[in-house]
Amino acid sequence: MSLEYQKPLCLLTPFPWGAVTPCRDDIRQLRALSLHRATNVTYQSHHVSRSKRGQVMGQRGGFRGCTIWFTGLSGAGKTTISFALEELLVSKGLPAYGLDGDNVRHGLNKNLGFSPEDREENIRRVAEVAKLFADSGVIALCSFVSPYAKDREKARKVQEDIGLPFFECFIDTPLEICEQRDTKGLYKKARAGEIKGRD
Numbered sequence: 190m191s192l193e194y195q196k197p198l199c200l201l202t203p204f205p206w207g208a209v210t211p212c213r214d215d216i217r218q219l220r221a222l223s224l225h226r227a228t229n230v231t232y233q234s235h236h237v238s239r240s241k242r243g244q245v246m247g248q249r250g251g252f253r254g255c256t257i258w259f260t261g262l263s264g265a266g267k268t269t270i271s272f273a274l275e276e277l278l279v280s281k282g283l284p285a286y287g288l289d290g291d292n293v294r295h296g297l298n299k300n301l302g303f304s305p306e307d308r309e310e311n312i313r314r315v316a317e318v319a320k321l322f323a324d325s326g327v328i329a330l331c332s333f334v335s336p337y338a339k340d341r342e343k344a345r346k347v348q349e350d351i352g353l354p355f356f357e358c359f360i361d362t363p364l365e366i367c368e369q370r371d372t373k374g375l376y377k378k379a380r381a382g383e384i385k386g387r388d
């Protein structure tokens with residue numbers, strides 16, 4: 190498959206000393222290119238079926254793989270609920286794993302910030318990871334602000350396209366309550382103009 194751009198990378202902004210830095214449109218194009226960089230790759234089928242995996246996962250037998258996706262404001266209670274559910278499921282012999290925004294951003298996604306583009310990429314990667322967990326028979330519990338419906342819909346599609354259930358759960362805590370909690374001091378910083386939605 191060839192990947193050619195209709196539009197050339199023409200919007201480079203020169204620095205006074207002659208170096209160039211890509212502008213936002215260029216970054217979008219570069220990112221789109223980097224997301225589809227590999228060519229000549231062929232999907233390799235596994236020899237183990239989901240039901241076989243289900244037989245060896247957990248103490249309860251049967252395939253349980255799915256994704257439960259918690260979305261909501263910072264401070265809404267996503268992590269609390271997700272990790273409590275993880276504990277409950279594991280205590281009942283059901284394999285579960287909590288993938289949390291703060292944690293994933295320390296590792297896999299530590300090169301991403303909070304611009305709309307970075308949030309989109311954050312959710313795309315996590316959806317792919319959750320798909321692998323779910324396909325292996327684990328209940329993937331994802332707790333991410335994931336503010337954009339289109340990104341959550343893509344995450345759902347990634348799972349449902351291969352027959353894995355996906356449950357979206359909106360933690361509907363009002364902004365005023367989240368701001369009162371402000372466990373990380375982010376709302377205070379945002380009100381003070383120290384951080385913006387993109388920072």
Ligand SMILES: Nc1ncnc2c1ncn2[C@@H]1O[C@H](COP(=O)(O)OS(=O)(=O)O)[C@@H](OP(=O)(O)O)[C@H]1O
Pocket residue numbers: 262263264267268289290291294303307308309311312332333334335336373375384385386387388
């Ligand atoms: N600007 C800004 N906006 C939102 N969140 C911020 C920001 N800066 C840092 N943080 C911290 O990062 C956590 C959110 O990461 P996510 O990966 O869930 O965000 S997103 O889904 O990509 O929007 C979020 O975690 P939670 O508070 O648990 O939601 C914050 O601790």
Ligand SMILES: Nc1ncnc2c1ncn2[C@@H]1O[C@H](COP(=O)(O)OP(=O)(O)O)[C@@H](O)[C@H]1O
Pocket residue numbers: 261262263264265266267268269270332370372
């Ligand atoms: N249902 C709840 N009722 C009251 N406080 C809660 C509830 N869920 C979470 N909290 C508290 O709110 C704060 C933020 O919760 P957290 O799970 O970290 O939110 P998020 O992951 O959405 O940012 C924590 O101090 C937590 O103890």
